[in-house]
Amino acid sequence: MADSLVIVESPAKAKTIGKYLGSKFIVKASMGHIRDLPKSQIGVEINNNFEPKYITIRGKGSILKELKDARKKVKKVYLAADPDREGEAIAWHLAHYLELDETETCRVVFNEITKQAVKDAFKTPRKINLDLVNAQQARRILDRLVGYKISPLLWKKVKKGLSAGRVQSVAVKLVYDRENEIKAFVPEEYWSITARLLAGTTEFEAKFHSLKGEKKELSNQQEVDEILAGVAKSEFTINEVKEKERQRNPSPPFITSSLQQEAARKLNFRASKTMSVAQQLYEGIDLGSEGTVGLITYMRTDSTRISPVAQEEAKEFIQQKYGEAYYPETPRVYLKKAANAQDAHEAIRPSSVLREPDQMKDHLSRDQLRLYKLVWERFVASQMSSAVLDTMTVDITAGDTIFRAVGSKMKFPGFMKVYVEGNDDGTTEEDKLLPPMKPGDKVKKQQIDPKQHFTQPPPRYTEARLVRALEEMGIGRPSTYAPTLETIQKRGYVAIDEKKFIPTELGELVIQQMIEYFPEILDVEFTAQMEGELDQVEEGKEDWVKVLATFYESFEKRLEVAEEEMEKIEIQDEVSDEICEKCGRHLVYKMGRFGKFLACSGFPECRNTKPIVKDIGVTCPNCKEGKIIERRSKKGRIFYGCDQYPGCDFVSWDKPVDRPCPKCASMMIEKRNKNGTFHQCIQCDFKEEQQEKE
Structure with missing residues (x-):
């Protein structure tokens, strides 16, 4: 009983x-x-x-x-x-x-x-713990005050259905500010010169480095032509060879934000999906004879701390599976990533390192296995020895010009035998070996390749980049990142284009009003300070009512000013040339969750809507008559289909290319990997040479 x-x-x-x-x-x-x-x-x-x-x-x-x-x-x-x-x-x-x-x-x-x-x-x-309860109450009430006081004002002055939020508004402003940076960016020209050289029978590359002993940036073709003229008849001679050993340390075990970022990079998971799958792994998986077991520790944490028991188990596992050399002399201890980290829980790690991912295949779904493998590998690597690389830097003279070649080779893989952290640019550190060389050696010039480049604007935020930015600024906490990103998309304040956030017209309009009348809500330092005060409540060092009262005193005054001074904005629908096929009225442009769409101007009598079609200039390979157009799924994901649908059911997640495969004449599609974009046939194995990623 x-x-x-x-x-x-x-x-x-x-x-x-x-x-x-x-x-x-x-x-x-x-x-x-x-x-x-x-x-x-x-x-x-x-x-x-x-x-x-x-x-x-x-x-x-x-x-x-x-x-x-x-x-x-x-x-x-x-x-x-x-x-x-x-x-x-x-x-x-x-x-x-x-x-x-x-x-x-x-x-x-x-x-x-x-x-x-x-x-x-x-x-x-x-x-x-009433301090924890009060901290949660204070956050909930603070968000309620901001949302329920500003939102009705936006309904009255701008448009019904709008909302404002303490963390979500800062996230939208980051996206808005980044878009303005991109629009204001003025590209600057620069050049590179790459020499393909031969040492013995081994070819290698060296890049222009300096002229007459001074490092020089090449900004125009005239400077490049002068360099090319100077080295045209010069011998290429090894001037200096530097070899040294360097260590590379592992990344700490996952916290919530780093898990979301790495799952986005390596698994293409949205933040919400990462947390959903992690919750399943935490709550328990039926492992057959072993019963139901939680496979990872709690997934909402900002601490990189590891329990002594888990650390000892990892030590024994690493030494037994990889060898003594793969475990450091002393166990690795990671410091708090941020000063405001609460350190309430351990890092995210497997509940037992002995449950290797390969042993879990029969018990986990594909997504569960991929995320578990990521957590397991990151944790094991975090406890391993540093990698050791031999690096080689070679300076080669040609007249007054110096070209430099840099290479490295793995001397000892250490933690890299198990895992290497990804990055937002998609590049990875690879070995690039140089042939043996010594000062005075002559190398043969094969080809000199000058290339023009232009500086690039700052990149738009991906989910991973936006989570990292919020974390670094002290905005929000582990449990808020995923729902914040979901909310700003659902409200129609941002849209996703090629996995990157862009502000919608509606988002820009709301942020402009918030900047003018509620600057504190959007101020990063002010918001981070509020987070810190709420953390003080959690630690029992601040009274939650006092924190709210201090905030509301100035907030209330802002509300009064906005109520009086904010002018009503009439959002006029832009009329299109298209006619509604149901009632004959003109269609107008409307703003939805995933950007603009067309709707009948006779709403609500006529509720006809249709997407805005973007012709990509490719003939449908299926029916040979229709045009391939860009569409969006119900979840906002871009795909490509024939404009003759439903008569033609051609569809592709990958963007078709306007030229046939040179090998079999089938359609080519655009694919992307860590090195940039390339074209691939949908039928045969033809793959076009990589296009350089600037």
């Missing part, structure tokens, strides 16, 4: 924990939060110390009745929601609903869902 009730958030977590605890425990799921602020009103008594007015979330009635009935049958209740602010708040709300004593030791937390971790947690239950 069960004598204890355990409440967690999800059925998957309940199932895993129930197997570990046995028949004396009833394990139920609350399905997340059970109470929240009402959607229909602000739900905060501002003049009564910001007292929140919580209501039961609609649809939770049957779940709450089930929990209350189970409560009557047991002597003890344990609240085992996730080990963060949200989890603490869920536990607090449950304690209120079930009328538990706040001084009771009813809270259990664990960083990983394994049998030992869960059993250890139940040996040391604690009271609900």
Whole structure:
């Protein structure tokens, strides 16, 4: 007969924990939060110390009745929601609903869902941490004040359905500012000169470095022609050879933001997908004979700390699998990445390094396996020895000119045997070996290749870059990144083009109004300072009501000024030349979640809409009559299809190219990899030579 009730958030977590605890425990799921602020009103008594007015979330009635009935049958209740602010708040709300004593030791937390971790947690239950609860309440109320006070103003002055948010507005402004930087960017010309040289029978490349002993940047063709004339008849002689050994250290184990960034780079996962799959791995996977096990530690963390037990297990595993040389002399300890890191949990790591990814293939879905492999490899590599590379720098003289060749070779792979961190540019560090050379050697000139370049504007934000920017600026916390990126897309403030964020016209309009009337909300330093004060609440060093009162004092004044001075903006629909095929009126351009689309000007009487078609200038290879056009899926992803649809069902995720394959005459498509773009046939194995990535 069960004598204890355990409440967690999800059925998957309940199932895993129930197997570990046995028949004396009833394990139920609350399905997340059970109470929240009402959607229909602000739900905060501002003049009564910001007292929140919580209501039961609609649809939770049957779940709450089930929990209350189970409560009557047991002597003890344990609240085992996730080990963060949200989890603490869920536990607090449950304690209120079930009328538990706040001084009771009813809270259990664990960083990983394994049998030992869960059993250890139940040996040391604690009271609900009211500082954590107050920190969550303060954030929720602060976001409610910003959202529910500014949004109605935007509805009245700009357009219905708009919203503003404390973190989301900063994210949109970053995208908006970057787009303005790109528009204002003036490209500057520069040149490079590459010499292809032969040492013995080995060809290698050297780049122009300096002239008459001084390093020189080449800015125009005249300077290049002078260099070319000077080396045209010159011998190429080895002037100096420098060889040295350098070490490369591993990256720390994952925190939430770095996991999202690396999953975007290597797995092409959106931040929301990364967190969803990570949640599944954390809550538990059925491993057959081993039962259900949580495969990774908690995935919302800003700490790179590793438990001594996990570190010791990693040490034994690395030494046994790779050899003694692959483990450093002393265990690796990683410092906090940021001064405001809370360090409340461990880094994201496998719950046991002994569960190698290859052993998990039969138990995990493709996405689960790929993410687990990423976490496992990153953790193992983080505990391994440094890689050792031999580098070689060779200066070659030709008259008054010096060309430089740089190469390296792996001397000892260390952690790179398991994993190497990606980067946002998609490039990787590769060995480039140089032939043996010594000062005085002559090398033969094969070809001199001058090339014109232009400086590039700063890149648009990908999800990975935007998460990194928010983290570096101290905006938001691990749990906020994924939902923030989702929100700004759903609101139609940003769109995604080639996996990069661009501001929509609507987003630009809202940000311009916010900049003028609510500059503090968009100010990075101010927002980061607010995050710091909320963290102080969590640590029990600040009173949450005082923090809110200080913020609201100046915010209220801003609201009054905006209410009086913000002019109403009439957004006129741009009329197109196209006629609605249903009612004969003109179609107008509208702004939606994924950019502009066409809608009937007779709305709401006529609700006809159609996408804006972008012809890419390629004839359909299927029907030979239609044109290939760019379309967007329901989720906003670009694809390519025939304009004769549904008569022709040709479709491609890859962009078709306007010329046939030279080998079989089939259609070519544009593909992209770490080195840039290239063209590939859809039928045969023909692949066009890589196009250089500037």
